[in-house]
Amino acid sequence: MSSYKIDLEWGWQKCSEIGYSIRERKGSFVEKCKNDYGVSPRTHWISTYYGGQDIKLILKRFGSNIIFSNGLKDPYSxxxxxxxxxxxxxxIPTINGSHRLDLDPSQQSDPRWLIEQRKKELKIIHRWIAQYYADLGAH
Incomplete structure (x- = not known):
């Protein structure tokens, strides 16, 4: 996936769902969202929709099949x-990783730990898909 496409998708998500920007002042962020995507940021949508008071509790009750990949060099982690x-x-926390690095396209220069992390993520996803089909066939 190209960096442009990821930036475009992330921009839309920030404006339509997340409703914040760390790098921009609130006024300029609101204008950017309106100009670029035709939407106004919904600053409380995530916590209202997902119940942001205790995200781990909410995830345990309503979430499934999610891999939380966190590079510990990333301040977001x-x-x-x-x-x-x-x-x-x-x-799947990694000491050397950074924000969404495992989602970037593979490169010849990728370090071994990143290659192994992606393999681990794929193995987990394959297991979930296999379980889905097994459950489907059991009905």
Whole structure:
């Protein structure tokens, strides 16, 4: 996926769902959202919709099949899920990683730990898909 496409998608998500920008002042962020996407930021949507008071409790009750990949070099990781919450809410913290690095396209220069992390994530996803089809066939 190109960096432009990721930036475009992330911009839309910040404006339509997350409703904040760390780098921009509130006024300029609101204008950017209106100009770029035709939407006004909904600053409390996530906590209202998902119940942001105790995200781990909410995830345990309503979430499934989520991998929380956190690179510990990333300042965002301190607000992330760093340990498994259940068999289908899995944390994969990495000492060397940074924000969404595992989602970037593979490169010849990727370090071994990143290659292994991606393999681990794929193995988990394959297990979930296999379980889904097994459950489907059991009905």
């Amino acid at each position: 301190s607000g992330g899920i760093l340990s498994d919450l259940s068999k289908s809410l899995v944390a």
